[in-house]
Amino acid sequence: MASEVNTDFLHNKKLDSIAADILRPVGITQGFIVWMGFLGISLLACIYAYYIQFDKGLIVTGLRDYISWGMYIANFVFFVATSLVGMLISSVLGLIGLKWVKPIARIAEIIAVAFAAIAGLVIVSDMGRPERLPYVFLYGRIQSPIIWDVTVVTTYLVISTLLYFLPLIPDLAISKGRMGHTPKWLQQTYEILSVKWNHTPKQYQILMKAVRIMLILIIPTAFAIHTVTSWLFAVTLRPGWDSSIFGPYFLTGAFVAGSAAVVILMYFVRVNYKLDKYLTTHHFDMMGKLLVLVSIVYLYFNINEYLVPGFKMKTAEAIHLHDLFVGEYALMFWSVQLLGLVIPIILLLFKFFRKPFPMFVISVFVLVAAWFKRFIIVVPTQDHPFLPIQRVPHEWMVYHPTIVESAITMGTIILAVIIITILVKFFPVIPIWEVAEEQNELDSKTKE
Amino acid sequence: MIKRYFSLLLIVLISLRLSAQVWVVPAENETRKSPFAFDDASRKAGSDLYYTNCKSCHGEPGKNNAIPLVPPPPDMASAKMQGNSDGAMQYKLISGRGPMPSFKNTLSATDLWRVISFVRSFNPSYKQEIASASAAAGTSAQNVKIVLSWLKETNQVQASISGVKDKVNQPLAGAEVKLFAKRYFGYLLVDEPRTTDALGKAVFNFPKDLPGDSTGYVQLVASLTNDVAFGETKADTSLVIGVPTYRPPLTEKRAMWNVVSKAPIWLLLSYTIAVFGAWGFIIYVLLQIRAIYRAGGRKEND
Incomplete structure (x- = not known):
């Protein structure tokens, strides 16, 4: 994002066609009603599951004394991880000056906002007494990484929301007069949210400065959020968690999950909204290269994380690794590593697989594997506490997620999809003014 | 496989x-x-x-x-x-x-x-064989008493043992005594086991560096090795003979494991600076949105 904005694009005729393309899907359509209806009904079932848990307590889950962090915490780590991509794309790549990220940046921010917003709810789902949530703030200890986590997740959500909203303001102003086909309340919402934007250089100057501050601030915040999430595990002595590389290991894993989520949403937007003019094969090709890069870095951390303890085979670590490599979790472990990491890396090295549809399929595998990878990180460690497990019922020693638990987890994913759907459907999903500005630059260059 | x-x-x-x-x-x-x-x-x-x-x-x-x-x-x-x-x-x-x-x-x-x-008692076929009287050799006595005292000049602990023998209360000679200092868990053997002299006294060398409680008290326990012959006799005496030791409780100073009011300063500082820093910028940017709104409003008024 340049700090100086040339507002000539407002007078370029191409702005009309760009705005028309991007605003065409905005509004309530039949497809939207069907899709939201489906999500709404599914969510109701999940809310009923949560009602059961709220009523009876965590006993309705598979969680017991020894394995007290299960699907919910794995899900939380997954949500935090996926939300980090907002920082990677709009901030890191944007600040470097890569032009191709401009149409994707808002998609990345939508993912960031939706996943960060639900991450907090996921934690509440893991609480047997959710009405005690205020106690975290009333009696929380500043020494506990849980307090740090609550702090950074909140901060990250606010910054991500601002990074979604700020560049949207000029778009809302551009859209105002071109929304004839949409309901009145939506037009009024645009009117309010566009905060009297009328494209003055002064407004652009203020906006660019504000965006720039947020783009820089989100980098340490995003690093903090996932590093702290990794510390929730790494500050213990337990095999599989007691690792000094857990911070970067989580961070790089987050970029893999997030990039895959962005590709999936890009694909939906491109196909359903017929925006292939703006989300071109080039964008998918570049996202493919990005995904390979972050996956290779993540693979590197995986090798470190498993090879080093695997070489030493300290007693407790050996039991844990044995469980993962050839034991109870071997099928899940190797599926995740091969289908979600190694094979995608190999495939994405070829140009053919970086085309939109193959990229979409690969990203689905990567994202699903990313969820199970969090499960692999969270659960198996607790199978082997350092204290002897004596004379306890069998169900305390093994963890099997229940249907209620799975439904609640599914509910959080549905909620994130609902937020994404609303943001994608009611607001321009591709930054109109930034695309128009770039187009204007291209035009003036060709004229010269 | x-x-x-x-x-x-x-x-x-x-x-x-x-x-x-x-x-x-x-x-x-x-x-x-x-x-x-x-x-x-x-x-x-x-x-x-x-x-x-x-x-x-x-x-x-x-x-x-x-x-x-x-x-x-x-x-x-x-x-x-x-x-x-x-x-x-x-x-x-x-x-x-x-x-x-x-x-x-x-x-x-x-x-x-x-x-x-x-x-x-869990073995129905068990038949006990008792040691013959000679095996439990040595003198035997009733109402055995052990009194511990501190010999300050030589830094020694003296055990004086007496008991009723042949219906007369008299010093017990030739009895083996062990001296222990009580620890948090179990007992620490002090010096070697000693045998009482003709006056029924045994003397133990006491170390100079044994930690006592905050006022130097050490709880001493003396017992006879052959408690089968003499009956179970124990002296349990506290003497001010240790090095006064004050062990501050682990929750006294600022520490990661302590309550929030005793959190480490560096942590309080880093957390506060980070939170105020980040939220300072966020509030600044929120104010910028207001500035954008005002800038737009002015143009309309013009």
């Missing part, structure tokens, strides 16, 4: 390892016998001792619920346990091995036999 092979190999290796480590009991210990007959009183006392000291590992006798250690702690009712002679049991209790601790300084000689008395 590989898994099965490995577990088989593991079982073979473990059993080889165990069979290579038979607990050898010296011949003289093997044949030792209790100086008193096991009766209901000794079994009751032994039961209490067992449930306090042994059950946590060996489990309840006859229920095979010992904890899984290597080597496995045998059940008291098992043939393996009952195959030991009384002397062998006593030896194993005194010496300990691997995860099995030594109870030499924790239980008195009489208490050890009481535990064995309790263990034997």
Whole structure:
């Protein structure tokens, strides 16, 4: 994002066609009603599951004394991880000056906002007494990484929301007069949210400065959020968690999950909204290269994380690794590593697989594997506490997620999809003014 | 398949390892016998001792619920346990091995036999053999008393022992005494066991650097080695002879594990600076949105 904005694009005729393309899907359509209806009904079932848990307590889950962090915490780590991509794309790549990220940046921010917003709810789902949530703030200890986590997740959500909203303001102003086909309340919402934007250089100057501050601030915040999430595990002595590389290991894993989520949403937007003019094969090709890069870095951390303890085979670590490599979790472990990491890396090295549809399929595998990878990180460690497990019922020693638990987890994913759907459907999903500005630059260059 | 092979190999290796480590009991210990007959009183006392000291590992006798250690702690009712002679049991209790601790300084000689008395109650075919009177040699006495005092000049602790012998209360000569200092857990043997002189006195060299409580008190316990002959006699005296030691509780200073009001300064500073820094920028940017709004408003008014 340049700090100086040339507002000539407002007078370029191409702005009309760009705005028309991007605003065409905005509004309530039949497809939207069907899709939201489906999500709404599914969510109701999940809310009923949560009602059961709220009523009876965590006993309705598979969680017991020894394995007290299960699907919910794995899900939380997954949500935090996926939300980090907002920082990677709009901030890191944007600040470097890569032009191709401009149409994707808002998609990345939508993912960031939706996943960060639900991450907090996921934690509440893991609480047997959710009405005690205020106690975290009333009696929380500043020494506990849980307090740090609550702090950074909140901060990250606010910054991500601002990074979604700020560049949207000029778009809302551009859209105002071109929304004839949409309901009145939506037009009024645009009117309010566009905060009297009328494209003055002064407004652009203020906006660019504000965006720039947020783009820089989100980098340490995003690093903090996932590093702290990794510390929730790494500050213990337990095999599989007691690792000094857990911070970067989580961070790089987050970029893999997030990039895959962005590709999936890009694909939906491109196909359903017929925006292939703006989300071109080039964008998918570049996202493919990005995904390979972050996956290779993540693979590197995986090798470190498993090879080093695997070489030493300290007693407790050996039991844990044995469980993962050839034991109870071997099928899940190797599926995740091969289908979600190694094979995608190999495939994405070829140009053919970086085309939109193959990229979409690969990203689905990567994202699903990313969820199970969090499960692999969270659960198996607790199978082997350092204290002897004596004379306890069998169900305390093994963890099997229940249907209620799975439904609640599914509910959080549905909620994130609902937020994404609303943001994608009611607001321009591709930054109109930034695309128009770039187009204007291209035009003036060709004229010269 | 590989898994099965490995577990088989593991079982073979473990059993080889165990069979290579038979607990050898010296011949003289093997044949030792209790100086008193096991009766209901000794079994009751032994039961209490067992449930306090042994059950946590060996489990309840006859229920095979010992904890899984290597080597496995045998059940008291098992043939393996009952195959030991009384002397062998006593030896194993005194010496300990691997995860099995030594109870030499924790239980008195009489208490050890009481535990064995309790263990034997799970063996219906057990017939007790009592040590012959000569084995429990040495003088015997009643109403034995031990008095501990501190000899300041030489930094020694003196034990004066007297008892009723031949119906006369008199100093006990030739009795072996052990001196212990009480620790948080168990007892620390002070100096060597000493034998009383003709005046019934035994003197122990007391170390100069033994930590006491905050005022220097050390709780001393003296007992007779042959408590079978003299009855169970213990002196339990606190003397100001240790180095006054103040151990601040772990929650006294600022620390990661302490309450929030005692959090480390560096942490409070970093957390506060980070939170205020980030939220300062966020509030600034929120104000910028207001600035954008005002800038737009002005143009309309113009």
